[in-house]
Amino acid sequence: MHWKSRILHSTPTVPTGFNSFATPVYRGSTILLGSMANAHDEWHMERGWNYGLYGTPTALELGARIAAMEGARHTFLAPGGQAAISLIYLSFCKSGSHALVPFNAYGPNRHLAGDLLRGLGIEVEAYDPMIGSEIASLVRPNTSLIWCESPGSVTMEIQDVTAIVVAAHERGVTVALDNTYAAGVLLDAFAMGVDVSMQALTKYIGGHSDLLLGSVSVNTEAAYRAVGSTHQQIGMAVSPDDCSLALRGLQTLAVRLEKLEASTLEIARWCAEQAEIETVLHPAMESCPGHEFWKRDFTGSSSIFSMVFDRRYSPEQVNRFVDSLKMFGIGWSWGGTHSLAMAYPGLERPTGDYAGRIVRLNVGLEEPVDLIEDLRAAMVLALV
Ligand SMILES: Cc1ncc(COP(=O)(O)O)c(C=O)c1O
Incomplete structure (x- = not known):
């Protein structure tokens, strides 16, 4: 064979005797099927290698580990x-459907609801996150x-998810939970009856602010079919490659969560003692709406909380406070190794x-001591 052909037709083999803690990155759009008997175009959701879009060993390994952590099928x-959020809407709603979303849900979730989904004839209604079993009154025949x-x-409100699940299931409605804050482990969604x-x-799974990835875990056959097909x-x-970064992140998830919980609580408690602060919204603190549900349902807290400045401060002063921070970067997202701060001058909440x-x-x-010093210095600089 000419070298130009030979170089293309080398046969990569999986080495024996080479063991590592890392899951290899298996790249592949085309997956060699070996014979026409193996060529089929029905889809697979498990390990029936067919085409890279339907899963690589690296992606399926990550999915399997998340499923094991969350107790999912x-x-x-x-x-x-955000793609995971869209996938859930498209799996359970069709033209003419009605869906309910809490008014404090992740902004782009509500944006999707009010724009693209509305255009598809799906009506998404916002509800008070503290509604509990009263959600029953909002359920319609097409919900x-x-x-x-x-x-x-x-605004960090903790919901009575159990009450919502009971009311929803009595009416045959699927319940999806954005379980990002709990990293899928500090709140056992499936034990509480959540469907998705x-x-x-x-x-938290990526943990280093360098990848974007989402997961949708399901426990029932019906949800498995609906999400898998969509x-x-x-x-x-x-x-x-992203999946391999997430798999690496999983290895340090437990120690990161422990450290983040302790540091965040220390800083939140310090903030609550400052005269400049009206209230602190941290799920593990009594001042957080729904704290009783956090105590009942969660096994820990993680790395985000909000603080509300006293009424005497203007939005400009609050922005200046954030601008004055040296250790907290200004940026979206959370769950990584570095501290971040964000002010919300345009926050929309019907109740607050x-x-x-x-x-x-x-x-x-x-170290929390350095972060607290940074917060203290920024308050002095910005709130005069
Ligand atoms: C609660 C919540 N859900 C979903 C998302 C969307 O995640 P991604 O940025 O990976 O699209 C975010 C992002 O900030 C979030 O805060």
């Missing part, structure tokens, strides 16, 4: 948390999905007046 992967996000984004648990793996029809491919006074902190792996 199966975990599907998506290119990001096909109820979202929970606990704690909610920025999603995570932005971007946050996942494949819309072609939600994930990169095996926190807009312009609320700052969400994501605590990283720096």
Whole structure:
């Protein structure tokens, strides 16, 4: 064979005797089938290698580990948390469906609901996250999905997920939970009866602010079929390189979560003692709405909380406070190694007046003493 052909037709083999803790990155759009007998075009959700879009060994290994952590039957992967959210809507809603989403849900979830989904004839209604069993009054004959996000984004309300699940299941409605805050482990979604648990793996599983990935975990056969079929029809491919980073992140998840919980609590308690702060919204603190449900349902807390500045401060002063921080970077997202801060001058909440006074902190792996000093210095500089 000419070398130009030979170089293309070398046969890579899996080495024997080479064992590593790392899952290899298996790249492949085409998967060699060997014979026409193996060529088929029906889809697979498990290990029936067919085409790279339907899974590589690296992606399926990550899915299997997330499923094991969450106690799920199966975990599907998506290119990001927001993609996982879209996948859930498209799996359970069709034109004419009604869905319910808490008004404090992740902003792009509500944006998707109000724009693209509305255009498809899917009506998504916002509800008060503290509604509990009263959600029953909002369920209509065409309600096909109820979202929970606990704690909610920025204002951190903890929901009575159990009461919502009971009311939903009495009416045959699927319940999906954004379980990102709990990293899929600090809240046992399936033990509480939730049908679908999603995570932005971007946050705690990735853990280093360098990848975007999402997961959708299911426990029932019906949810498995619904999500699996949609996942494949819309072609939600994930990169095996990203999956390998997430697999590496999983190895240090437990120690990172422990350290983040301790540091975040120390900083949140310090904030609560400052005269400049009206209230601190941290799920493990009594001042957080729904704290009783956190005590009942969660086995720990993680790295984000919000603080609300006293009414005497203007939104400009609060922005200046964030601008004055040296160790907390200004940026979206959370769950990584570095601390972040974000002010929300345009926060929209029907029940609260926190807009312009609320700052969400994501605590990283720096020493809390340094972070507290940074917060103290920024308060002195900005709030004069
Ligand atoms: C609660 C929550 N869910 C979902 C997402 C979306 O994740 P991603 O950024 O991976 O799309 C985010 C991102 O900030 C989030 O905060």
